[in-house]
Amino acid sequence: MDGVPRVPEQRSPEQSATLRFGVLGPVRAWRGEEPLATGSPQQRALLAALLLREGRTATAAELIDALWGEEPPSQALAAVRTYASRLRKVLDAGVLVSESGGYAVRGLGEGALDLAVAQEWAARAEKARTAGDLCRAREVLGRALALWDGEALAGVPGPYAEAQRVRLEEWRLQLLETRLDMDLEQGCHAEAVSELTALTAAHPLRERLRELLMLALYRSGRQAEALAVYADTRRLLADELGVDPRPELRELQQRILRADPALAEPSSPAAEPAAAPVRPAQLPATVPDFTGRSSFVTELGEVLSSAEGRVMAVSAVAGIGGVGKTTLAVHVAHRARAAFPDGQLYVDLQGTGPRAAEPETVLGSFLRALGTPDAAVPESLEDRAALYRSVLDGRRVLVLLDNARDAAQVRPLLPGTEGCAALVTSRVRMVDLAGAHLVDLDVMSPEEALQLFTRIVGEERVASEREAALDVVAACGFLPLAIRIAASRLAA
Template sequence: MPAPPTTSAPVRRRPAAAPAPPQQFKVLGPVRLYRYGEEASAGSPQQRALLAVLLLRSGRTATAAELIDAVWGEDPPSQALAALRTYASRLRKVLSPGVLVSESGGYAIAVAPGSLDLEQAQHLAAEADRCRTDGKSARARMLLDKALALWDGEALAGVPGPFAEAHRARLEAWRLELREARLGLDLELGAHAEAVSELTSLTGAHPLRERLRELLMLALYRSGRQAEALAVYADTRRFLAEELGVEPGPALRELQQRILRADPELGGAADGPEAPYRAALVRPAQLPATVPDFTGRTALVDELVTLLTTEPGFLTAISGAAGIGGIGKTTLAVHVAHAARSAFPDGQLYADLQGVGPRAAEPETVLGSFLRALGTPDAQIPDSLHDRAALYRSMLDRRRVLVLLDNARDSAQVRPLLPAAPGCATLITSRVRMVDLAGAHLVDLDVLSPEEAVQFFTGIVGEERVAAEREAALDVVSACGFLPLAIRIAASRLAARRTWTVAVLAAKLADERRRLDELQAGDLAVRSSFELGYGQLEPHQARAFRLIGLADGPDISLAAAAAMLDGPPEETEDQLEALVDTGFLESAAPGRYRFHDLTRLYARACAEREAPRERDAALTRLLDFYLASAAEAYAVEHPGDRSVEHLAPTSRAAAEFSYLEDARRWLGAETEGILSCARQLAHGARLRRAIDLLWSVKDTVGVRSPRLYHETAAAAKRAAHAARDAQAEGRACAALTAVHLTAGDLRAADAEAQRALVLALAVDDPVTGAWVQYDRGVIALQEGRFPEADRCLREALSRFRADDNPFGVASALCQLSHVEAGVGNVRSAVALAEEAIERIGSEAATLALAESRYALGIALSATGRTGEALSQLDQALVIFEDCGQALGEGMVRFRRAQIQLALRAPGRAAAEAEQALAVLSRVGGDRRRADVLVVLGDAMAGQGESARARTCWAEALAVYERVRGPEGEELCRPLRERLHRAGRTAGEGAGRAAGS
């Protein structure tokens, strides 16, 4: 991590929550001073220069001669001393009393801790360095971001004098070092594609800085752009030879060689009345045997053993993060206890508290057992719980005993059993998280990782049988939910059946309806583990457990659960939190809950056995809740769009959205739940509602999760086709059209759109009939078929007007603006985009407004009004970023890159193009990527990076050559010419180099 400039103020440690000083100073930008948050005038440039000198001397006094030299240099004015005193007098008036001190004809400023932005940056950088050393890369990166954010342009901007000039250079060099360090952390944390844009810009501004080139090469390589990474090296080598006559340094040369060979490491004595009892104490050894095949959890075991053996009176409570039995709490605790037993020479106590059984062990009974194990005769064991606990603590005083309390019911059961002696330690296991157990170190034990699970399975079954069927073994442990108990049962069954293959076992476990029946062997059974807890639930809790388990999503929100249970949110929350406390549910996040896979299967089995009539009603209520809420969110995002009025009616109230951002947050949180619900219920009487749910979120959920959305919509389309429901199939086709358009697969989008149109016309569906014509116009527009695009969009416009849909009208006008711009009618393009914005209104930052501003930006650019164009594109970008629309964000950055290139700013164009590539990589589309690569190549050529430019053009050409017909040739021709000229120039340069 870079060190701060040595002449700057020292780093002072400050309390994290210290109040802001009444006076604050800034030098990382224009020199400014603030009093109680309000900026005060720092005066003339020379007065600011004086202030800067005093601030950067860390409270040390500067003589008048030193100050004159710092402010004016070798040619001070004749009245420099008088001017200096005047500036000091003026500063004293705006500074807090006592801040500016006069000493021996000189001056000093007493800077309060935390009042200077440079000091804050130094503190953050030092803390980041410590975090990086401790392996906390994410926090280190965040701290460096905060440090860099303190800069407001060039340090000491506008301050005259040699002192400011020298320090300005040092501070800017440090700033660059901090950016290098932060970019290095970006690469450590996997943000390779995002780092390329900034690195491209920085290498252009600092071409001789080899560390930046090294980071750029590594970022490109890790982004799958090996050719460009090698091109950066070629450009660097040529530049260094031409400018300095030297070769790249050893770090760059070594990185090039590692990239060429695809180095995989590139891609981590007793007194008192109780003395007789202590003297009689024996050394119990009650720990159960540890399992010989204990697997995984190495870091957790090491951590707990260390804490047990080093922390006086250590107390830990292990609960299951998945909230179920069989997760390995007892196995872990016993394993840890055996590993730490040498640190407890006075013995180890163990008790099964039977907290999940119908009758939990009473504390006084357990204490009686412990006292006997410690050598207390029955006649000397008191009767009351209080007296037994007191004697127990007395006998353990000044002893080192480890106590393991297994299967605790709650904290009240455990408290009397806790030793008070600092030399003792306690391990507790429980299905509930004992947050009310004071001083306890809480451990949430999760299921095994896939690698640990396969290793555990292999240890029981045997390496030879598993090695040949590793994928099947992963299927088995996945079907077991990575739950240790389930894996042990499955592996034990396979080990006992030599004729079975791993694939045979995987096939048996693939049937969810029979999986719990398969997971039993001897006296081990997953179902039995669940039944113990289920039998203790109150009736209303058991009903909630059964019904919530019917939903397919990875988790469920409180509002969705309330819909399924047909109850108020407050009552539903109480029931779900009770299930969390009993271990059957996990609180995934505030207001969200989830099941372990096997627990869900058990809940469904209970629902099928005990409440078959309620199952369908609960799932229908869930679908209606999602559809009503999604339609409401659609209406908020698409104001004036009457399409939602044509969706299937629902019987549930929607979630309430007070504003646009609220609706977007709900859609983001419910993406997987919506898709799971639609996939689960797209059949029978609920088919249309499930497909309408998909249609209403095509512009939001479809963009966030395109692959999962596509799979769900395709399955729904097949179900609609089998049911011969033309309206449902047409809307499913329309949903698929949207997802193909986003992915840039225009051929597939057009095929779905044509099928949707035929179906819509057959049943006169106003939703599909209008929007599919709109989509077909967009497809034709993107393929350069402007007459067809114009025809389709005007047909869509007519249908929107017939349905009195102002939002649809504005959307069609926006796309017609693109058509007009494409054929050169730029004035008409501007007018159409402006009309679209007027119809939509600019009060709410909707996606439609972003699309219209994007269209207007393109049209204005074509008229030469680049400043206005960039303003419109900037406003569109903010909306696209706020709602997570990667396609829109990427296309705006692409257009801004084109404009910057036209303005002869290749550095800015390259940075925008790199950002466009990073964003568009999340949505796909080779054609869009090729378009951006052309602009990036042009920008690289403009910066003299010829090798990288050729690489970009060649990659784009390979894509364009797959485009059929005249359009493909029109795209390829100029690129071939660029590559030919660049190749000829490169050859001439090589010839001159050889001749020299």
């Protein structure tokens, strides 16, 4: 049937009625060759969210957030249940299961999801390229790219779908760049020029595409046009972003000007040139009216600054809810950013919620933030943790693990190399976290509490009603969160 992505393997007659799903385009489902009705856009958004979780359970709250974000309708939970009930009637029995107040898609056959097939082809292509078999690598990578049928998750609403669309488009472009790089390695310069010209027009700020276009033009005997691409890139980056082209692009321009003989012939099969290391900057914004805690700020700052001479510095900040653990940790992390020039990672581990974040999920997110392609992210927790420590080797990165459930959740997320540091917040005192520098955070002193209250409400108002202000902060139990809420309401 036209427009149906094909899993690139021959199917036996016994497999003809198996379920297949597509997300690399509109969200669609088939039983064998028969298309299935996936319902309204919101219903397709629910199906997409479950398919992309690869069998893991999504709670009702997570699905509501995925479909509507911060402003769900009043009947959001009922709507989710209705969508799930309708999908269950369309799909095979036992595919969409209810579990722990949430839902999951289970029991799919191998190759049932086009994204999983594309990931498998991309991994095979990388192996073939590493082995020096460029012909095989190009063929297999072409199969992966052929599975896209327009924009991924096309027409699917909700913040989760939008984030996944961006992720999948970025991955598609990375695969395209890799395939085009292999085209040039095999001498297909003229053929690559037209495709690269169209791609650079569609993605004008993507420097790797422009670098490949310059090389393809030069090898096609079009030196002046190759230099014109560089001039256009430099002008565009300056106008749009106020930056210069990356060093690789500048070096290529100089080599073209010198007519470097090494540029005239394709390079021998080799791994794709390594991109500049990704420097994540994931810290949440610090509050502008941070108050007090000066001894803790100094103490934690000193521990983090000592990371250079130790395997790692772990500061576990413990305290009751609302005492200001996250605010303190984020403030300290921002002050220490200069000591960690290779980036800062952040995650809310949701340790106090009904479903704490799984370490393997967090590691997958961290690895991608550090520049690891999706296809290179391993499946198991142990392999992801090992790759994570390897990626951090030689870098100076600060990891802020907020709202941890326990030490077991934290251990796989700790960097293991000299120069990195981790800052952990939790309601429990992590005495079983080996080598941790423990900080017990209590409520604010009356003076600090009143100072925070004054910064939010205003000095003039507090000065005229000092006793009343003291009563308010005392009624808040000297907890920063409660004080901030009460003061903000008064200020408003």
